[in-house]
Amino acid sequence: MEPEELEELREKLIVRRDELIGAGDVEFEPVKKDPSSKVDEDEAPLTEMNQVIASRRNKNRKLELERINVALQRIANNPDEFGECAACGEMIPIKRLELMPWARYCVACQEERSGPRGRRRRHLADFID
Ligand SMILES: [Zn+2]
Structure with missing residues (x-):
């Protein structure tokens, strides 16, 4: 990952963390x-x-907050590996990381891990009786 990209993600994480802490x-x-x-x-x-x-x-x-702290820790300890999927080792697409900087898995591995229940998408109809 480019250092600028990593820095951008780190800032996102810090801003979000401060938001969560500030909100109390x-x-x-x-x-x-x-x-x-x-x-x-x-x-x-x-x-x-x-x-x-x-x-x-x-x-x-x-x-x-825990996820964010873990992600910040990973950036501090292993900046070179940040953004690699923890399961398959491929780079997680930057678009995904921009939305979820704490993501540890690529989409395919995440879906595999969350199983059939996690894969099921909620439709608006689910909320209407
Ligand atoms: Zn993966």
């Missing part, structure tokens, strides 16, 4: 257990749902 964790209100305050029965399930959504979002962000 999504705070959510703890469910009030105070018996003296009358709990709005309509509100309770919604609060619970918000917590589930918030914690899932935190989890995704944590995962992304």
Whole structure:
């Protein structure tokens, strides 16, 4: 990979990492257990749902941050190998790396690894009853 390309990807990773860190964790209100305050029965399930959504979002962000840190580590330790598919050793197309600088596999190997479930594409119809 050209040094300029690598530098560009490194900057992308750093910008994204700073974004994730800067955004902080999504705070959510703890469910009030105070018996003296009358709990709005309509509100309770919604609060619970918000917590589930918030914690899932935190989890995704944590995962992304980990991937970014691993990618930055790889650039620091092995700049010459960065961008090579970890399975077949071919260069991952730069277009793919520009979208996902933390990608470790080329498209073919990634699909092989994620199996039939991962390969299945979601269609808009999946979200409509
Ligand atoms: Zn590959």
